[in-house]
Amino acid sequence: MAAALEPVRQRLRREAEDEAARIRSDARAKAAGIIAGARRDAAAAVDKATTTGNSDATALAAEDLRRARDAARTAVLAAQREACDELRRRVRSGLEAMPAGLGYDQLAQQLTRLALHAAGPGAVVTPVPAGGVIARAAGVVVDCSLDHLADLAVEALGPAIRELWLP
Numbered sequence: 001m002a003a004a005l006e007p008v009r010q011r012l013r014r015e016a017e018d019e020a021a022r023i024r025s026d027a028r029a030k031a032a033g034i035i036a037g038a039r040r041d042a043a044a045a046v047d048k049a050t051t052t053g054n055s056d057a058t059a060l061a062a063e064d065l066r067r068a069r070d071a072a073r074t075a076v077l078a079a080q081r082e083a084c085d086e087l088r089r090r091v092r093s094g095l096e097a098m099p100a101g102l103g104y105d106q107l108a109q110q111l112t113r114l115a116l117h118a119a120g121p122g123a124v125v126t127p128v129p130a131g132g133v134i135a136r137a138a139g140v141v142v143d144c145s146l147d148h149l150a151d152l153a154v155e156a157l158g159p160a161i162r163e164l165w166l167p
Contacts, residue, residue, distance in 0.1 A: 083164040084154065091150040098146060099131040108133065111144040118142040 098104055108127070115135035116123050123137035131146035154161070 080164075084161060087161070087164060088151060088154045091154055092147055095131060095146045095150055104131070115142045115144045 098107070108131075111133050112125050112135075115125055115133050119135035119137040119140045119142045121137070123135045123140070123142075125133050125135045127133050128145040128147075132144050132149060134145060135142040
């Protein structure tokens with residue numbers, strides 16, 4: 001009987017081996033599909049991260065550039081302010097000896113007349129120790145001190161003062 005069942009056993013064994021081969025083949029195909037899908041998903045994630053990273057990097061670089069420009073502008077403005085202040089100091093320094101010099105009395109009289117006229121009726125003129133005068137009337141102050149006039153002279157240079165920091 002065992003000999004009679006041998007062809008059945010062989011057929012069942014072939015069918016089982018064939019079925020196992022089909023299952024293995026299907027499993028390999030499914031695994032390959034899953035791996036391909038995972039690779040696509042990973043590539044898409046990398047592309048998205050790269051795009052996002054580039055976008056973020058661009059924004060960060062733009063912000064860094066803006067900060068650098070602001071810092072440079074601040075430094076330039078500080079240097080320009082320093083140059084203006086130095087000019088103002090030099091002009092004032094040049095006027096320090098004026099009250100002791102020849103012709104100052106005539107200048108002081110002229111400044112007194114101008115200050116009185118500008119301040120109006122009832123103005124009182126006070127000499128300034130560093131030179132010049134200040135006139136005061138009801139609610140009006142006219143500063144004709146040499147320091148103030150030096151400051152006004154520097155301010156009157158207006159755009160011409162830019163030549164201080166041009167190469």
